[in-house]
Amino acid sequence: MNREDFPMLRQDIVYFDNGATTLKPQCVIDKMVDYYSNYTSNIHRGDYEAAIRTNKEYDGVRELVREFIKAQKESEIVFTKGSTEALNMIVFGYFKNILKKGDEVLIDKAEHASNVLPWLILQEEIGIKVSCISLDENYELTVSEVKKSISDKTKVIAISHVSNVVGDIRDVQSIGRICQEKKIYFVVDASQAVSHIPVNVVESNIDFLAFSGHKMMGPTGVGVLYGKYDLLLKMKPLEYGGGMNQFFEEDGTYELKLPPIRFEAGTPPIAEVIGLGEAIRYINQIGVEKIHEHEMKLKKYLIQEMEKIENVILYNKTSESGIVIFNLDRVFSQDTSIYLNHYHIYIRAGNHCTKMLKDDLKIKNTCRISMYVYNTKEDVDRFIEALKNSKDIFKIVI
Amino acid sequence: MNIVEDKELRREIIVDNYQHPMNRGLVEDSTYLKENTNNESCIDNLDMQLKVVNDKIEDIRFDGEACAISTSATSILIRSLIGKDVMTARKILQNYRNMIEEGEYDPELLGELVVYDELSKQPNRIKCALLPYQAICKMLNRLDES
Ligand SMILES: Cc1ncc(COP(=O)(O)O)c(C=O)c1O
Numbered sequence: 013m014n015r016e017d018f019p020m021l022r023q024d025i026v027y028f029d030n031g032a033t034t035l036k037p038q039c040v041i042d043k044m045v046d047y048y049s050n051y052t053s054n055i056h057r058g059d060y061e062a063a064i065r066t067n068k069e070y071d072g073v074r075e076l077v078r079e080f081i082k083a084q085k086e087s088e089i090v091f092t093k094g095s096t097e098a099l100n101m102i103v104f105g106y107f108k109n110i111l112k113k114g115d116e117v118l119i120d121k122a123e124h125a126s127n128v129l130p131w132l133i134l135q136e137e138i139g140i141k142v143s144c145i146s147l148d149e150n151y152e153l154t155v156s157e158v159k160k161s162i163s164d165k166t167k168v169i170a171i172s173h174v175s176n177v178v179g180d181i182r183d184v185q186s187i188g189r190i191c192q193e194k195k196i197y198f199v200v201d202a203s204q205a206v207s208h209i210p211v212n213v214v215e216s217n218i219d220f221l222a223f224s225g226h227k228m229m230g231p232t233g234v235g236v237l238y239g240k241y242d243l244l245l246k247m248k249p250l251e252y253g254g255g256m257n258q259f260f261e262e263d264g265t266y267e268l269k270l271p272p273i274r275f276e277a278g279t280p281p282i283a284e285v286i287g288l289g290e291a292i293r294y295i296n297q298i299g300v301e302k303i304h305e306h307e308m309k310l311k312k313y314l315i316q317e318m319e320k321i322e323n324v325i326l327y328n329k330t331s332e333s334g335i336v337i338f339n340l341d342r343v344f345s346q347d348t349s350i351y352l353n354h355y356h357i358y359i360r361a362g363n364h365c366t367k368m369l370k371d372d373l374k375i376k377n378t379c380r381i382s383m384y385v386y387n388t389k390e391d392v393d394r395f396i397e398a399l400k401n402s403k404d405i406f407k408i409v410i
Numbered sequence: 411m412n413i414v415e416d417k418e419l420r421r422e423i424i425v426d427n428y429q430h431p432m433n434r435g436l437v438e439d440s441t442y443l444k445e446n447t448n449n450e451s452c453i454d455n456l457d458m459q460l461k462v463v464n465d466k467i468e469d470i471r472f473d474g475e476a477c478a479i480s481t482s483a484t485s486i487l488i489r490s491l492i493g494k495d496v497m498t499a500r501k502i503l504q505n506y507r508n509m510i511e512e513g514e515y516d517p518e519l520l521g522e523l524v525v526y527d528e529l530s531k532q533p534n535r536i537k538c539a540l541l542p543y544q545a546i547c548k549m550l551n552r553l554d555e556s
Pocket of ligand 1: 032172201
């Protein structure tokens with residue numbers, strides 16, 4: 013779908029690395045160039061025309077994001093550098109101040125480094141206990157395992173909405189309900205979910221949510237932290253400076269502005285926020301449900317064709333997203349990706365920042381295909397053709 | 411025809427050393443030095459062990475997950491270095507590095523390692539080829555210090 017909107021696709025490539033970052037449509041690029049070419053100015057400070065326009069564009073994106081994730085208030089939307097920053101703000105700005113020694117945080121082995129390491133650091137700093145919810149035989153996270161893992165010490169469940177390796181969609185609505193009943197905080201990393209499936213923070217009772225703009229056709233350098241407003245009021249900023257304070261005096265008195273501005277110290281990524289807004293408009297035009305349907309159709313076809321090739325090992329046939337992880341028998345994943353690059357097919361090899369998953373998968377590194385709206389059946393065919401020729405892989409990679 | 415000229419043969423040597431590398435698997439033995447080696451730009455990750463007795467390389471072992479180039483280079487390096495005295499080993503290592511980085515080197519000294527003499531044409535593989543080199547050098551340096 014919509015291939016003509018993406019300048020990168022004028023090249024003769026198959027782009028299968030959308031889990032890492034997505035391509036950008038022309039309208040997003042144009043929107044940012046427009047800001048830089050026609051109304052560059054800082055926000056919240058100027059009285060001149062360009063500044064007024066910048067304010068309007070920048071602030072308008074908050075409402076777009078609110079509607080996009082179905083939050084109740086615009087003031088619950090904080091702009092960040094990306095998911096990583098948002099997750100760090102959640103852990104060190106909020107939980108560091110309210111969790112106590114012995115409190116338990118549940119994550120799982122398929123979590124991205126950005127939803128593991130901050131918790132491990134907090135474990136070291138204040139003595140919380142980080143435990144992993146077990147994954148099932150398809151490496152997926154089920155509600156029953158979540159239930160089983162909860163103890164009276166459990167204070168937080170922090171999981172991704174969609175895993176960036178296995179691609180399973182977690183039932184956040186049921187998990188959110190359990191959290192509500194048991195008074196457990198629910199933190200969701202939606203990096204691989206927004207722009208692939210509908211996300212609803214209220215229905216899923218999500219306390220904090222994080223995602224990145226660049227994985228949803230927006231620019232790099234911008235992301236979103238959603239927090240329930242009463243929680244944001246109790247969260248501490250990790251950065252202090254201009255824009256976020258009411259006043260400060262020589263005697264040390266000061267007052268901070270209210271959320272979300274409190275958490276956006278300094279000049280924010282203005283062009284990027286405006287670009288993110290355009291990406292959301294673009295996604296809304298297509299419809300998230302339609303994007304998901306398209307990915308699923310491609311995934312089914314891809315799996316069906318890959319299963320016909322004998323030296324292919326598939327790890328996540330069942331998951332309901334555009335992510336497929338595999339290896340070629342007795343070939344190191346990076347050799348496979350170097351080989352595919354020869355055919356201008358872009359995939360990713362590695363542990364996909366989920367270093368703990370190796371215990372379950374029993375292999376450290378895999379090849380990952382992650383498909384998106386602009387991928388086609390022809391892309392899949394070209395990839396399959398390359399795999400069929402892979403007997404010659406060493407002629408190409410060596 | 412010698413191996414430098416025969417492309418097919420070179421590839422066979424590399425693939426063979428990748429699929430059946432020499433001395434894969436570490437040993438529980440405190441007389442070995444140990445070093446982990448990995449690089450940021452790729453996902454290769456190797457553990458290596460070295461045993462030197464009376465100034466002679468008695469054994470080198472490795473384990474880990476790595477691409478065809480680093481695994482095969484590790485295997486061939488191990489074969490080339492075992493049995494050599496430390497000075498000769500250092501000379502081989504330096505010549506190997508020079509070859510990989512397009513510098514001056516003595517092919518006689520490198521023997522089978524010359525299968526990588528054109529690797530510098532693929533700049534993104536240079537780090538892969540130098541991975542075992544780095545680990546072995548680090549262990550030899552540690553030996554010097556002690
Ligand atoms: C599930 C998940 N969480 C978090 C991140 C981190 O996103 P960013 O690097 O944009 O901060 C990623 C990106 O790879 C991801 O896939």
